[in-house]
Amino acid sequence: MRFPFICSIFLFIGTGLRAQTASSTRSLLDPSHPGILFLLEEKSPGSPFDAYYVYVPKSSKERQKKYPVLIFLHGGSLVGGDATRVLDHDLPKAILESSRMESELDVLLRDSFVVVIPHLSNGEFYYGADAIRSLVDQMALEENVNPNRVYLTGLSRGGYGTWGLASRMADFFAAIAPICGGAGGITDYGHLESLPIWVTHNTPDRIVPYEASDRIVRRLESKHGMTFHKTTSIEESRFEEFDLIFTSNSRVSHDAWTEMHSSPNFFKWLLRF
Numbered sequence: 001m002r003f004p005f006i007c008s009i010f011l012f013i014g015t016g017l018r019a020q021t022a023s024s025t026r027s028l029l030d031p032s033h034p035g036i037l038f039l040l041e042e043k044s045p046g047s048p049f050d051a052y053y054v055y056v057p058k059s060s061k062e063r064q065k066k067y068p069v070l071i072f073l074h075g076g077s078l079v080g081g082d083a084t085r086v087l088d089h090d091l092p093k094a095i096l097e098s099s100r101m102e103s104e105l106d107v108l109l110r111d112s113f114v115v116v117i118p119h120l121s122n123g124e125f126y127y128g129a130d131a132i133r134s135l136v137d138q139m140a141l142e143e144n145v146n147p148n149r150v151y152l153t154g155l156s157r158g159g160y161g162t163w164g165l166a167s168r169m170a171d172f173f174a175a176i177a178p179i180c181g182g183a184g185g186i187t188d189y190g191h192l193e194s195l196p197i198w199v200t201h202n203t204p205d206r207i208v209p210y211e212a213s214d215r216i217v218r219r220l221e222s223k224h225g226m227t228f229h230k231t232t233s234i235e236e237s238r239f240e241e242f243d244l245i246f247t248s249n250s251r252v253s254h255d256a257w258t259e260m261h262s263s264p265n266f267f268k269w270l271l272r273f
Helices: 005-011 083-088 090-096 106-109 125-139 157-168 210-224 259-260 263-268
Strands: 017-018 035-042 049-057 069-074 114-120 145-155 177-178 197-200 229-231 243-249
Touching: 035 106, 049 083, 049 090, 049 125, 069 090, 069 125, 069 157, 083 090, 083 114, 083 145, 090 106, 090 114, 106 263, 114 125, 125 145, 125 157, 145 157, 145 197, 145 259, 157 177, 177 263, 197 210, 197 259
Parallel strands: 069 114, 069 145, 145 177, 177 197, 197 243, 229 243
Antiparallel strands: 017 035, 035 049, 049 114
16 A cells, blocks of 8 residues: 655645655654544645644555545634644544554544644634645545545534535535534535534533534424434444434533544444445
8 A cells, every 4th residue: 555645735836735854754752652643834825724644554554445535624613723732632542542453443433533623813713625635636636535524523613624524525425424513514404415424512511502503403304304313422422324313412521522423323323424
């Protein structure tokens, strides 16, 4: 398996991406980790992003299969400032903080996806559709990335971004998972009709009201013929059966993402598509 796609990105002028420093061409992780992490800067005019982290399982060097891409959108507290902060929270932290490969979850986190983590410098994620498409399309020129298996998840501000990006580029994603987001960026609900969607939002959320997700789901059901399987936890989701899931947990917290991103069920649901 060839492994030059990161270098190709560094040289690809059309996306405006370049390595931040010469050391960016080397992994930012300990050699014992099962993956490699790169930092790329975004220089395209008009892009809301200033950087991306790209995580690549080392096994992609040897295996013949093309790896799916999982794009993760962070929350609003990490907008602007130092891009490295995105690595200390939620999904990136879970992937990077350990090199274990003992459990099913370990393998799903660290050896099943190429993970793209854009850092939002300003504005909204859903204004970065062109930048994300260019980056992933360039990665897909290499054999280790499957352009037909691109997944999108995001929390809070990233949940809004997940809905907004999906409505602008539904053809690009195989499945999406917006977490405690809202409809602010949705341009056309009809564009979401063909997508597998797993929505999760805690009912007592005091940061982004639960109604923000509930209104989207109800509109998709009433006006677009979509029927969501309703659950109260990720574990009881019956993810093997349903393409559309709405999880409403009664936990008094904005944090609806830890449960989702720490469950093998979520990642196995993505890989169905």
